[in-house]
Amino acid sequence: MTGEKVILLGLALVFVGLLFLPPSVFQGVAHVFNFGFRSAENIPTENISVLQVSVHPYAEKNMLVADVYSRYPFNFKNELLADAGASDNVKNGGAAIFDGVLIGKIIEVKDRTAVIQTVFDPSFSLPVRIGKSKTDALLIGGVEPRLTMIPKNADIAPGDLVYSASANFEYGLLVGTAGTPTISGTNVFSEAPLILGYNPLDIRYLSLESK
The missing domain is CATH 1.20.5 (Single alpha-helices involved in coiled-coils or other helix-helix interfaces)
Known part of the structure; x- marks a missing residue:
């Protein structure tokens, strides 16, 4: 045969x-x-919301990756020094992102280095929005960053996404998630801790906004 x-x-x-x-x-x-070919109509609404906030096109097209210098054994969290600067077109006042999360603001740019003020600095502040309700809040930095000036009757819950709403940054950069809200001392606003999905001592690189 x-x-x-x-x-x-x-x-x-x-x-x-x-x-x-x-x-x-x-x-x-x-x-x-x-x-593997699910249409957007089959993806739950909450997952679409996560994608729209955390995968922002801005974080891909206007960023460059830089290593972070060690300050061991001091390990200050309020400021970071990155090995990219003006010669790399780093933007003074731009965003600094770690693993897809906005971690701070570029406050000083030299020829080959840049200083980043992080959310762990007590003088750091940022207008943000929370959850699907887009509730306004003010992020105040510190050892334990917190969300302040939340309207007392706002429709938010622990785990809601927190994202940037400042005109200084692109809208919608992920910052973290909201903790359990409590009524502030004024009895007019609520406050909530900002929950971060990273350990600041693990930061070895950053994505920096470029011009």
Whole structure:
């Protein structure tokens, strides 16, 4: 028997075998192939919200990656020094991002270095918005950054995304998530801790806004 006849015989046997398979097998195969091509209509609304906030096109097209100098054993968290500067077109006043999260503001740019004021600096502040309700709040920096001036009856909950709303940065950069809100001393506003998904002592690189 020639090679071509063997191949044709094999294909015929496979075809006959497929005729006797139950429909559930074909449904399962279709499910596997369709899984990786889900349309936006099938993605839950909350996941779309996360994508819109945390994957901002601005964070891809106007940023450059720079290493962070060590200040061991002091490990100051309020300021970081990066190894990129004016010669790399780093933008003074621009955003500094770590692993997709806004961590601070570029406050000084020299030829080959840049100083970043982080959210752990007590003098750092930033207008932000919280959750799907887009509730306004003011982020105040410090050892434990907090969200202040939240309207007392605002529709927010622990775990809601917190993102930038300042005109100094591109709108919608992820900052963290909201903790449990409590009524402030004025009884007019609420406050909540800002929950961060990183350890500041682990920062070895940053994405810096460029011109």
